[in-house]
Amino acid sequence: MSDQNTKEAAAKSRSGEENSPLISRRDFLKIAGATGVAVAFTQVVTSGPLSGDAIQGIGERLHAGEGSEEYDWHMVIDLAKCIGCNYCVWACQAVNDVPDDNMRWNVGFPERTATGEEFYMTRPCLHCAKAPCVRVCPVGATWVRPDGLVDMDYDLCIGCRYCQVACPYDARRFNWREPTGENQYAPTWGSTEQPRRARGVVEKCTFCVHRIDRGLEQGLMPGVDRQATPACVNVCPVGARVFGDMSNEESPVARYLREYPTFRLREDFGTEPKVHYVRPENRRG
Amino acid sequence: MAEFATASQQRMNRALMGWLLLLSALLAAGLYAGIQVLIHGLHITDLSDQVAWGLWITHDLSAIALGAGAFTFSAAVYLFRIKRLEPLARPAVFIGFLGYTSAMMALALDIGRPDRFWHPLVYWNVHSVLWEITWCVILYSTVLVLEFVPIIVETKWFDGWTRLRQFSHNLHKATPFFALFGMALSLLHQSSLGATYGVLSGRAIWFKPSMPIMFILSAIAGGMSLTLLATMVTGRLQGRQIIPLTVQREISRFIGYVLLGYLYIKLWDWAATSYYSYSPGIADALARLQATTPYTLTFWWWEIVLGGLIPAIILLYPPLRRDNNAVAIGLALVVMSVIVNRWNVTLSGLVVPPEWSPGVLGSVVAVRYFPTMIEVVVSVGILAYALLFFTLGVRYLPIYGNRESSH
Numbered sequence: 001m002s003d004q005n006t007k008e009a010a011a012k013s014r015s016g017e018e019n020s021p022l023i024s025r026r027d028f029l030k031i032a033g034a035t036g037v038a039v040a041f042t043q044v045v046t047s048g049p050l051s052g053d054a055i056q057g058i059g060e061r062l063h064a065g066e067g068s069e070e071y072d073w074h075m076v077i078d079l080a081k082c083i084g085c086n087y088c089v090w091a092c093q094a095v096n097d098v099p100d101d102n103m104r105w106n107v108g109f110p111e112r113t114a115t116g117e118e119f120y121m122t123r124p125c126l127h128c129a130k131a132p133c134v135r136v137c138p139v140g141a142t143w144v145r146p147d148g149l150v151d152m153d154y155d156l157c158i159g160c161r162y163c164q165v166a167c168p169y170d171a172r173r174f175n176w177r178e179p180t181g182e183n184q185y186a187p188t189w190g191s192t193e194q195p196r197r198a199r200g201v202v203e204k205c206t207f208c209v210h211r212i213d214r215g216l217e218q219g220l221m222p223g224v225d226r227q228a229t230p231a232c233v234n235v236c237p238v239g240a241r242v243f244g245d246m247s248n249e250e251s252p253v254a255r256y257l258r259e260y261p262t263f264r265l266r267e268d269f270g271t272e273p274k275v276h277y278v279r280p281e282n283r284r285g
Numbered sequence: 286m287a288e289f290a291t292a293s294q295q296r297m298n299r300a301l302m303g304w305l306l307l308l309s310a311l312l313a314a315g316l317y318a319g320i321q322v323l324i325h326g327l328h329i330t331d332l333s334d335q336v337a338w339g340l341w342i343t344h345d346l347s348a349i350a351l352g353a354g355a356f357t358f359s360a361a362v363y364l365f366r367i368k369r370l371e372p373l374a375r376p377a378v379f380i381g382f383l384g385y386t387s388a389m390m391a392l393a394l395d396i397g398r399p400d401r402f403w404h405p406l407v408y409w410n411v412h413s414v415l416w417e418i419t420w421c422v423i424l425y426s427t428v429l430v431l432e433f434v435p436i437i438v439e440t441k442w443f444d445g446w447t448r449l450r451q452f453s454h455n456l457h458k459a460t461p462f463f464a465l466f467g468m469a470l471s472l473l474h475q476s477s478l479g480a481t482y483g484v485l486s487g488r489a490i491w492f493k494p495s496m497p498i499m500f501i502l503s504a505i506a507g508g509m510s511l512t513l514l515a516t517m518v519t520g521r522l523q524g525r526q527i528i529p530l531t532v533q534r535e536i537s538r539f540i541g542y543v544l545l546g547y548l549y550i551k552l553w554d555w556a557a558t559s560y561y562s563y564s565p566g567i568a569d570a571l572a573r574l575q576a577t578t579p580y581t582l583t584f585w586w587w588e589i590v591l592g593g594l595i596p597a598i599i600l601l602y603p604p605l606r607r608d609n610n611a612v613a614i615g616l617a618l619v620v621m622s623v624i625v626n627r628w629n630v631t632l633s634g635l636v637v638p639p640e641w642s643p644g645v646l647g648s649v650v651a652v653r654y655f656p657t658m659i660e661v662v663v664s665v666g667i668l669a670y671a672l673l674f675f676t677l678g679v680r681y682l683p684i685y686g687n688r689e690s691s692h
Contacts, residue, residue: 121647140409159398168638263643271486
């Protein structure tokens with residue numbers, strides 16, 4: 001009797017299992033498959049071809065080979081040394097052919113610290129390692145080169161100005177009008193080395209990328225040899241701007257950064273700028 | 286029949302003629318202003334390197350948001366098979382089509398190189414939210430055209446075109462697929478338009494994950510409101526009830542609930558970022574906005590009270606919901622609120638740029654932006670385009686059923 005009961009119970013439980021199993025083989029395969037696809041997807045998104053570091057858009061690929069990982073270009077602007085002559089602003093306008101004063105890539109203006117000390121503030125493009133402008137460009141017209149420069153392809157730009165909206169440092173300029181007219185800064189402050197950009201595209205400071213690339217080809221060292229160094233750095237009469245390769249410990253910029261305490265603009269934005277500033281209060285004899 | 290062309294009908298026809306003429310004149314003026322922009326460049330706008338987006342981006346965002354009725358009603362009718370909403374599917378698609386084409390017109394003028402509008406399709410940056418939006422908007426506009434083709438092909442002008450009719454019939458059979466595809470695309474780009482601002486770490490007032498959610502919710506509320514409002518106005522002018530009152534009230538109530546959801550998120554967005562916490566970037570931006578712009582008025586009164594709370598009450602409180610005039614006002618307020626919101630969002634982040642200078646003099650308190658006449662005329666022209674084609678469409682296309690057969 002009891003034997004029969006157990007048999008029945010066993011049969012019942014078996015049939016119950018068959019009718020409503022917790023997880024059937026089919027379901028298991030489905031779940032496993034879906035999990036697999038999800039894992040693969042997250043892998044692709046986080047470290048694969050769609051990952052944040054992998055793709056900056058077509059510009060980067062079209063210009064592959066420009067800029068080498070061997071170098072890491074940084075700039076120091078010593079606000080304690082700067083005398084506010086504005087030469088760096090004008091030299092930039094001459095060399096990069098920016099005739100319109102409203103479109104200055106490298107801006108300068110009188111400033112005062114919270115404690116009342118006067119100084120002169122200048123700001124080129126900061127060439128952020130995590131550049132917000134690069135991330136947002138819908139056509140990949142701007143990208144971070146392997147050597148850290150934020151470069152731009154003016155032939156790709158559609159002029160949507162999202163990069164201007166994204167840049168928290170106001171470093172980008174749009175060609176609101178036909179860029180006609182004489183450049184009053186050339187040749188007084190340098191001869192024009194770059195073609196003027198077309199109406200309707202955004203433009204920006206490049207750290208004089210043309211000088212860097214050409215200079216390296218000729219065996220010159222940017223930041224040391226003048227022909228390979230940004231115009232604003234060369235023209236400074238007091239050496240308030242220092243440029244060079246941070247991957248070389250003996251470069252002028254690396255030595256300067258070792259010697260003086262510096263800060264970068266609004267580090268809280270997470271942009272990791274390549275331009276470092278010496279505080280204006282750090283006056284030295 | 287001729288005797289029945291009564292005086293009131295003649296008055297109506299004359300009013301319609303005047304309306305069409307007015308819209309045509311505004312459209313012509315907009316066209317002229319648009320050509321001026323193409324000839325002279327964007328410097329004839331009041332946009333600047335600091336306020337790089339303005340009225341036209343607001344127009345573009347509003348037109349897309351208010352076109353969201355197309356995907357909501359298409360999904361409701363063709364995907365979820367809610368039969369009683371069927372009379373609204375076509376007007377919703379039509380309004381969506383007009384909205385998206387309006388947005389494209391505004392964008393074509395706003396970008397510096399309209400000749401390169403196709404670049405995002407060929408030159409990809411998959412990490413740009415704007416790239417995703419471009420793709421979604423172009424694909425979704427295609428969906429809208431495909432949903433719209435059968436409406437045109439149905440007219441008597443295409444009576445002889447048997448093959449086209451057959452093609453259109455086949456298209457119509459694919460509507461559930463279009464509705465699904467359209468819903469997916471819309472959920473993506475309507476949200477991403479908010480993310481356009483929400484992902485920018487440099488602008489504290491924008492940088493928050495609630496942005497895309499607030500955009501999609503306001504788009505659903507605004508898009509459905511505009512479709513329902515246009516239907517009610519058309520019905521009033523044609524002297525007939527296009528949709529049963531019960532359906533009108535059901536949709537009104539639904540919009541009311543979406544509005545409540547939207548207000549709930551807005552409330553916590555404000556409470557979590559400004560009231561219960563102190564975020565230096567947000568507090569600073571708000572203080573500067575309050576000091577230099579009517580932001581308090583346009584945000585709290587226009588967006589929240591006039592555009593949110595009042596329509597929510599109208600659409601959810603049954604005695605008011607039974608009053609057609611009140612409902613029409615409520616729906617119009619929702620539409621207004623979406624437009625004011627897109628303006629507020631765009632301008633609030635731009636006119637008070639983040640401070641980056643280490644000194645105290647160089648920080649910009651606020652950048653001025655006031656649209657120039659050219660910008661306004663272009664915008665009015667695009668609005669006139671939408672109204673003109675809506676009027677003509679309602680009159681000559683089977684948007685709201687066949688008028689003759691209802692006699």
